Amino acid sequence: MAIFSYATKQDKLTTIIETIMHEGLLTYHPKSSAAPLDLQYRAKQLDKLHKKGAVFAVRDKSHFESGVKGYIITSNETLINQANQISHFTPNVYRRYYYADDKRQTIKGFEEKNLLQINTFVIDIDTQRHSVNDILLACINDSIGEPTLILKTDRGYQVYFVLAAPIFISNNRKFISLNVAKRIADNLKRSLATVDADIYCNDFGFFRMPNHQNVVWFNEHATYHPAKLIDWSQRIDDDKGRQLYVVPTKKQQTSLLTSEWFLQLIQTTDVKGEKGQIGRNNYLFTLALVCYQDGRDQSYAFDLLDQFNSRLRTPLPVKDLDTIVESAYSGRYHGPKKEYVEQLIELYAPQHTDIKVSFGQTAWYKHKKAREDRERSHLDEWEEDITNWITAEKHVSEPFIWRTQKELCNEIGISNSSLNKLLKQSKKLLKTTTGKGRNAKTGWTTVNLFISYIIWLKQDMGVRFAKSIRALVEEQIEIIEHIAGYETLITNIKKLEQEQLVIEQLTMKETLLGTG
Incomplete structure (x- = not known):
């Protein structure tokens, strides 16, 4: 339901x-x-x-x-x-x-x-x-x-x-x-x-x-x-057994156009496709991507697709070929996906599914080492991890997570020295400490959560918003004054104070008119 x-x-x-x-x-x-x-x-x-x-x-x-x-x-x-x-x-x-x-x-x-x-x-x-x-x-x-x-x-x-x-x-x-x-x-x-x-x-x-x-x-x-x-x-x-990050490497030494799997694709004549299958457009697009990855120019790709299309039992209009080739050569794609090529062979040349699809020395997926295998993670990765952790834990009405620095390091898996170095240059993370000695508490939040908190306070506190926000910002001045856009934030608060003053005056005027 x-x-x-x-x-x-x-x-x-x-x-x-x-x-x-x-x-x-x-x-x-x-x-x-x-x-x-x-x-x-x-x-x-x-x-x-x-x-x-x-x-x-x-x-x-x-x-x-x-x-x-x-x-x-x-x-x-x-x-x-x-x-x-x-x-x-x-x-x-x-x-x-x-x-x-x-x-x-x-x-x-x-x-x-x-x-x-x-x-x-x-x-x-x-x-x-x-x-x-x-x-x-x-x-x-x-x-x-x-x-x-x-x-x-x-x-x-x-x-x-x-x-x-x-x-x-x-x-x-x-x-x-x-x-x-x-x-x-x-x-x-x-x-x-x-x-x-x-x-x-x-x-x-x-x-x-x-x-x-x-x-x-x-x-x-x-x-x-x-x-x-x-x-x-x-x-x-x-x-x-798949890896995530996509990076181009060196160009293959042998032409993809002479590979056994490509020859089987180019000999197919009965391509139409149904909903949920790869049809003519995607089939031709894949062939064009092979030409692009192989280093052939657009005119070569168009001629090859034109010849292939003319042999199909139900060919596409020739005008569509230009669009397909231009899209394949737009620079938005590195080359065809191996799984697409395998799917094409399975659909349109099932008697040849034992053929191995390979792009030679071109590898589009590169394994990224596990974090524990790297001696030192890049600081922006740690910043992203901490930001995601804080954001997942917090509610807008309470922007800070209260943990000691040691506790945060243990939860995230970052060393204390790396965290200190990150805090000195980060413009996304905020840290504040209240109290002294045993009673000291350390709060962690992000710039976005802090701004969201300000917005929430505005909605929650109505006409009291501007004065309270100014007090809040002055209270947290040490942790936010290094943020890019700090001066703009203060300017916006001043504007909101003026806005609230106008609203108070209008409200008072409406009240007087109503009672009169």
Whole structure:
């Protein structure tokens, strides 16, 4: 039975969307919001604390057929108000977004490299053979646990595993956070194989928009911290003997185009595909990726695909080949996945499944040594571990974890000297000490939790907020004055004091007018 405890359907829908989106979008539409001006003003101040992006939306599935005809949404208000008119959207937020035509009808920018933050993992189940209870049991028994949301679609279901805090995507260190998220998505899909999860579904693309009719399960408390998902995914990888980090190495000495497995792929003539299988587009895309990894130019790849396509019993339109080759050579991909190639052979050349698929000396997965095997972990890794540990343990109303430094070192596995060195340069971690001697207590938190605490106090304390926050900040001055953006924080507090003064004056005026 779905867990619904809301007065109206609109309240439920609002909660669902806010649970998914976190602070990725503006609260209200910047130009045409229907919210009261005082709420808009307050929201704008809070919105400045988080970087904002946009999501893409379309009104009908047919709008994917020639380009993507849709529009760009930058606020929760717009997304909530239009939810019942939207068929699909991107529940994960993008940093770059634009229209490809003057009429602002065709949208562009929904590429993985443009992701700002990942809010949720969505699994597509393209059949209704399984009940909602079957899916719930599979999630609990075979996967990470209870899903946050299940939507019913025309052909099946879409299962949302919403994050408790977003995974932010950066191009630093070769998009390592994106690579980790993609591996989590892959393991989630494979863990639900018993209910026919589509393992070829785009990890972070368009999915069904929640609306008043299609929600069949929702539990806002069933969210997952990234650290828990990473740990779970690593255990799954260990069981399968897979490693995580993706790095290119030296180019192979022999051509992949002469390998036995490639020759079998190129000789196939009956490729069409069904839902849940790799069809013509992905087949041709894989061949193009082989050409790219082999160092061939785009014209060579196009000629090869054109010849192969012309021999198929049901070929693709020639115009589609250009798009496939351009995508393969876009630089977003290193080369074909070994498991895809093996799946292609199994589907379309089953008599040759004994052929070993090898990419020569090219290795796309490099084993990362276990932490205990490294003499000294890089400080930013320790910083991330401590941040994840604190965030997983804390509630917004109490931002500090009270542990001695020795206790923290034992729980995290970091040496005392490394922790001291980290604290001197970290701009994410905060430490405070109260009391003296035996009664001394050491508190640990993060900048984000501390800011969230300030926001929570504002909501909780109303007109007393500004004065209390100033006192709090002055009390914690020694631990936050080194934070980047400290001066901006003080400026915002002064603005909030002025805002509260105005509100008090307006309240007094309304009271006087009302009594008069």
